[in-house]
Amino acid sequence: MKHITVLGTGVLGSQIAYQTAFSGYDVVAYDIDDAALDAARERFAKLAVTYSQQVAGAAGGKADDALARIRYSADLTDAVRDADLVIEAVPEALELKRDVYTKLAAVAPEHTVFATNSSTLLPSALAEFTGRPAKFLALHFANQIWLHNTAEVMGTPQTDPAVFEQVVEFAASIDMVPIVIKKEKAGYLLNSLLVPLLNAAGDLLVDGIAEPDAVDKTWRIGTGAPMGPFQIFDVIGLTTAYNVSIAGGEKQQAFAKLLKEQYLDQGKLGVATGEGFYSYR
Amino acid sequence: MKHITVLGTGVLGSQIAYQTAFSGYDVVAYDIDDAALDAARERFAKLAVTYSQQVAGAAGGKADDALARIRYSADLTDAVRDADLVIEAVPEALELKRDVYTKLAAVAPEHTVFATNSSTLLPSALAEFTGRPAKFLALHFANQIWLHNTAEVMGTPQTDPAVFEQVVEFAASIDMVPIVIKKEKAGYLLNSLLVPLLNAAGDLLVDGIAEPDAVDKTWRIGTGAPMGPFQIFDVIGLTTAYNVSIAGGEKQQAFAKLLKEQYLDQGKLGVATGEGFYSYR
Structure with missing residues (x-):
């Protein structure tokens, strides 16, 4: 796999494209129009600064050289013309993604492998729209790809094992730690582990067992982790925590209510706004 | 609180007594007979070596000076004669603990506060046997007290808030981080958080989603924690993991079965035996 195209240049898409270019690949960054591509250009420039400081x-x-390996395109046919691998990182909406794959299937070369970075959709919800289910799988990156360098690789029952292996090797070649997931699983591995921990922490707060600071101190000292669950909530953002919790069971809905009343309604959304369970000012 | 008596000189009891003596207190270490006290003497001597190296x-x-502040007694009346605080760390058996509290209540001075280090019993299961429910609560330490220096403080509805506060201050005075738990909760805070994480990891294995190494790498890279859940299982010991899981729901019982067949039956009990999910040889 030599030529890589990334569809979508949002937060994750731009990090994936940049990391790939940084690792020496020629990358095409596709987005829907010139305005989106201008925004992408700024994102990449900022990433080059971040990498210079942190990587x-x-x-x-080297960080600037990566920028020169990124070609910009708002024309899907042009963007994927030479692609060996297309990594799709468009917004998390099923209809939108299905539409993208339908169009992509019509214009991509036959040999091109498609990988979705979707966090919330299983790849089998998309496979039939790709025109090549054997060459389709999920390749899921974490935010701040240069720090949290996992690449969770997850196929559908139709994914060709040889393609899976190729994508594992590609992930390693861009300095990711490939995480092999053997069966489809919503939330991949990280969220499958993190959500139960965060729910347990939310329960402790809702039930009046302990304050966030006590919970976090216990977790940090007991496990050696750098952050307790409420610090993680603040990083994820309390709006996301609310959206996940409100869709959950009774206890989680109570936690969502607490989040709304005590935090969201007061503009406390976590690290991003300078205050959540903790103050970051 | 100046005079502290620790009942039981097993793994945790000896660490609690030693840490207390190390912090400058006069400590009485009580156990049932001279043989138990001889074993305690050896434990304390080893702790002095460990502290010298690690603290x-x-x-x-200073580590040796602590040894001189520990008095040994196999006579309960004598052991608690001057005690301001008795920390009970006898084996985790309800009947045994009730018996100990009944005897203790009869011989301890009226002002003496009792604290249980029980991991699995709620203090309210013991309160009525103490003869002083207002002066009784749980004070729960973690193994390797010198590294994992939390002291979870948890009262019953009958615990006097002033006594609770005194015990919080005592915990801080022996260099623990006091963790205030506001309502009784089985598992305190650490296990309330850890068990859901470990269960989620067990589910991933039982369901054939991923191998332990993939799960652990994901957790370490994604959260910055030093150990993933299967490494934690190995530290806790797979026998304990089995005992907890076999008492759980369907998925956990399947995990218990996997543990038994693939690990316990082959003598792989975790770090302690040199092999568990990982090899430590």
């Missing part, structure tokens, strides 16, 4: 070996030119 | 300021005499 070993990135300063002294 | 800042412990080398150069």
Whole structure:
């Protein structure tokens, strides 16, 4: 796999494209129009600065060189013309993604492998629209790809094992730690582990067992983790925590209500706004 | 609180007594007979070596000085004669603990506060046997007290808030981080958080989603934690993991079965035996 196209240049899409270019690949960044591509250009420039500061070996030119390996395109046919791998990172809406795959299937070369970065949709919900279910799977990255360098690889029952293996190797080649997921699983591995921990923490608060600070101290000291669950909530953002919790069971809905009344309604959305369970000012 | 008696000199009891003596208190270590006290003496001597190596300021005499502040007694009346605080760390058996509290209540001075280190019993299961429910609560330490220095403080509805506060202050005075738990909760805070995480990891294995190594890498990279859930299982010990899981729901019982067949039956009990999910040889 030599030529990589990334569809969508939002927060994750731009990080995936940049990390791939940073690793020496020629990358095409596709988005819907020139305005989106202008925004992408700014994102990439900021990423180059971030990498220069935070990634070993990135300063002294390498971070900027990556920018020169990114080609911009708002024309899907043009964007995927030479692609060996298309990584799709468009917004998390089923209809939108199905539409993208239908169009993509019509214009991409036959050999091109498609990978979705979707966090919330299983790849089998999309496979039939790709025109190549054997060459389709999920390749899921974490935010701040340069720090949290996992690439969860998850196929559908139709994914060709050889394609799966190729994508695992590609992930390793862009300095990710490939995480092999053997069966489809909503939430992949990280969220499958994190959500139960965060729910348990939410329960402790809702039930009046302990304050966030006590819960977090216990977790940090007991496990050596750098952050307790309420610190993680603040990083994820309390709006996301609310959206996940309100869709859950009775206890989680109570937690959502608490989040809304005590935090969201007061503009406390977590680290991003300078205050959530903790103050970051 | 100046005079502290610790009942039971097993793994946790000896650590609690030693940490208390290390912090400058006069401590009485009580156990049932001279053989148990001889074993305690060895435990304390080993702890002094461990502290000298691992605890800042412990080398150069301080770790050994602590040993001189520990008095040994196999006579309950004698052991608690001057005690301001009795910390009970006898084996986790309800009948045994009730018996100990009944005897203790008869011989301890009226002002003495009792604290149980029980991991699995709620203090209200013991309160009526103490003869002083207002002066009784749980004070729960973690193994390797010098590294994992939380002291979870948890009262019953009958615990006097002033006594609760005194015990919080005592915990801080022996260099613990006091964790205030506002209502009784089985598992305190740490296990209330850890068990759901470990269950989620067990589910991923039982369901054939991913291998332990993939799960652990994801957790470490995604959260910055030093250990993933299967590494934690190995530290806790797979026998304990089995005992907890076999008492759980369907999925957990399947995990218990997997643990038994693939690990316990082959003598792989975790870090303690040199092999569990990982090899430590």
